[in-house]
Amino acid sequence: MQIPLVNLALALVSVLFLVNGTVKFFKREERQTLFKLFSSLAIWGSILTFSLFPHVSRSISHYLGFGDNLNTLIFFGFVVVFSALFKLVGSVERLERNVSEIVRREALEKLERMQEREGLPRREDRSPPG
Amino acid sequence: MGRAKSTGTAGALTRTAHLSDVGVSGYTSENPSKTGGHRSVRSTPAAILSREGIAHEAGGRVIPLAKRKIVVLIPAYNEESVIGDVLRQIRLAGYPDIVVVDDGSADETYQKAQQVEGVIALRHFLNRGKGAAMKTGIEAAKLLGADVVVTMDGDGQHDPGDIGRLVSLVDEGYDVVLGTRVMDRATMPSWKIVANKSGNFFTWLLYGLWVTDSQSGFRAFSRRALESIETRTDRYEYDSEVIREISRHRLRFTEVPVAVHYTPYSQGKAARQSLKNGLKTLFRMFLNT
Numbered sequence A: 001m002q003i004p005l006v007n008l009a010l011a012l013v014s015v016l017f018l019v020n021g022t023v024k025f026f027k028r029e030e031r032q033t034l035f036k037l038f039s040s041l042a043i044w045g046s047i048l049t050f051s052l053f054p055h056v057s058r059s060i061s062h063y064l065g066f067g068d069n070l071n072t073l074i075f076f077g078f079v080v081v082f083s084a085l086f087k088l089v090g091s092v093e094r095l096e097r098n099v100s101e102i103v104r105r106e107a108l109e110k111l112e113r114m115q116e117r118e119g120l121p122r123r124e125d126r127s128p129p130g
Numbered sequence B: 001m002g003r004a005k006s007t008g009t010a011g012a013l014t015r016t017a018h019l020s021d022v023g024v025s026g027y028t029s030e031n032p033s034k035t036g037g038h039r040s041v042r043s044t045p046a047a048i049l050s051r052e053g054i055a056h057e058a059g060g061r062v063i064p065l066a067k068r069k070i071v072v073l074i075p076a077y078n079e080e081s082v083i084g085d086v087l088r089q090i091r092l093a094g095y096p097d098i099v100v101v102d103d104g105s106a107d108e109t110y111q112k113a114q115q116v117e118g119v120i121a122l123r124h125f126l127n128r129g130k131g132a133a134m135k136t137g138i139e140a141a142k143l144l145g146a147d148v149v150v151t152m153d154g155d156g157q158h159d160p161g162d163i164g165r166l167v168s169l170v171d172e173g174y175d176v177v178l179g180t181r182v183m184d185r186a187t188m189p190s191w192k193i194v195a196n197k198s199g200n201f202f203t204w205l206l207y208g209l210w211v212t213d214s215q216s217g218f219r220a221f222s223r224r225a226l227e228s229i230e231t232r233t234d235r236y237e238y239d240s241e242v243i244r245e246i247s248r249h250r251l252r253f254t255e256v257p258v259a260v261h262y263t264p265y266s267q268g269k270a271a272r273q274s275l276k277n278g279l280k281t282l283f284r285m286f287l288n289t
Helices: A005-026 A034-052 A054-064 A067-117 B083-092 B109-115 B130-143 B160-171 B190-207 B223-228 B238-248 B264-272 B275-287
Strands: B006-009 B012-015 B047-050 B053-058 B061-063 B070-076 B098-103 B119-124 B148-151 B176-181 B219-222 B252-258
Touching: A005 A034, A034 A054, A054 A067, A067 B119, A067 B130, A067 B275, B070 B083, B070 B130, B070 B160, B083 B098, B083 B109, B083 B160, B098 B109, B098 B130, B109 B119, B119 B130, B130 B148, B130 B223, B130 B238, B148 B160, B160 B176, B160 B219, B160 B252, B190 B238, B190 B275, B219 B223
Parallel strands: B070 B098, B070 B148, B098 B119, B176 B252
Antiparallel strands: B006 B012, B047 B053, B053 B061, B148 B219, B176 B219
């Protein structure tokens, strides 16, 4: 059996991640869970299998009834994953902005208290400039 | 590029170049194609002449120069070794109204800033980034009734002696004055020149406005600019976002060469702004376009 160079490289990367994940779990490193270990084994195990035995993916595709359209399905999967990723990044950005606003209000409180002591009105009591 | 003349004084580089030396003349953010291929000053003046000289207009008010309030704003993060000297130098240069925003430093930056007489030191209890600190400082400056706000870096690379030149241009009617570091290998490391020019390119690509130094932290803003500019980003992309706002609100702006003192301290800080951080900044710029 002749395996293309790309597949060999993929297999090597998969083995590295499999070993890394397993070692981390058994060393009981922080934030390592059984779920994380199984996810890692499933994902990198699948990549290892498909890279060493490419005909397996074709057999599964035919068995599931996709035939030669598996690539389309994979492409669709990528689109879904990227859409989810962008939504997630957007949510994180929004959360970050909210955190910054809370931090800002807390920082400005000091100045407002200082101004209050000097008899100046608080921010919300002031009329807009101009 | 500019024929900026430099005269070394006591080891420091003093730029005496004029706007024309860096190929920049007073201009607005108007589309050059609409003004016959060159940028021109907008016809509506933002400053008017009064008996006291040029008066500054902010939100419809006319304030004589002598009475306008200039606030110097410094965002600082882990600058305990230099912040005291930086603040004292600014006071010595004749600018007593200083706001320092300590962005959640792990060291004594906040305490050191508080020790300098007359300085208003504010503190973020979490590190939120340069953009967030700037925004807090600008809000503080508004509360203090600032007519002009000058922003500077906290690591001592900027010369307080240049503040007057930036402020005088705001007095002439510009809404934003951008301090421009002269980018030649004698004064700036090559990798930093490449990084800054890339910043200029992507700022132009995303926001449609070409400036000579989009990442400079030495800037002056009129009250009108402070009221108009709305930034959303928290980190280093803030500097480019301000350029977007200049373009969006068609604010009058100009660029002026400023002296930069690169000390081993400021160089060390710059080196920590890795390629990874640069790419992150670029990604966030794309995200917020």
